Amino acid sequence: MDNLLPFQAISPYKIRVFHPKSFEDAEEAINAMKTDDMLLLNVATLESRLAQRLIDYLAGSTFALSGESTEIGKGVFLLAPPSFSITRMMASA
Template sequence: MGVMNKLLNFIGLQEEEEIVEKERIVDSSSEQEQPAGDYRKTNKNNIVSIHSQKNVRVILSEPRSYDETQDIADHLRSRRTVVVNLQRLRQDQAVRIVDFLSGTVYALNGAISKVGPGIFLCTPDTVEIQGAIKDLVDEEADYSNQR
C-alpha cells in the first residue's frame, strides 16, 4: 500500500476496500508476466553472495614484548582474526598485552576469548565466536594437578 493511499484512506477520501482490490489486480497481472518455467528471483535484494570474503586470514602471533602489540592491533583493524600466544612472556607483560588487546577489540566491536592457558583469540566484528573451551581448560588443569 503506497503512502498516498494511506494518506487518502486516513483522511477518508478513499476506502480501504478499493485499495485492496487495486493491489490484487496489480499482483495478478505481475504473476502472469513471468513464464511458468522461469525460476529467477524477481526481487534482487534477496540475492546474497556466498563468496563475500575470499581471502580470510588468521594471524598467529607470539609476541616477545609489549611493543609488538601494536602490530596485533593493526591486524585487527584490518579485520583479520589473530591468535595470540602469551605463554613465553612474564605474567605482568602478558596481563598488559591482554588489557591492551581487550581495549582494541572493544573499540572495534570485536571479541576476545581465551582458548587455552596463555592463548587468546581476538576477532574483529565480522567474525562471531561460538562456544567455549573453558571446560577443556579446566579439565587440563585438574589433570595436571593430579600428576
C-alpha cells in the same frame, strides 16, 4: 592437477598467529585486526606482568573495534574483528 586452487585463494579471511615479545608488538596485532584478520595471541611464554598487560590492552582494543575476544587455552587468546563471531560450544557429558 593443474586446475586445483590453493585453499587460501578461496577465502579472503586470515588467522594470524601472534607471539609478542614486548609491549611494542601490540600495535602490529591491532593493525592486523583493523585489516579484518583474526588473531591467535600466544603469551604463554612471557613474564606474567607483561602477558597480563598485553592481554588487557589487546582485549580492550578488540572491544573498541567492536570485536570479540576469548581465552582458548592457558595464555592463548582468540581476538576477532567485528566481521567474525566467536561461538562457544560446550561438549555434552
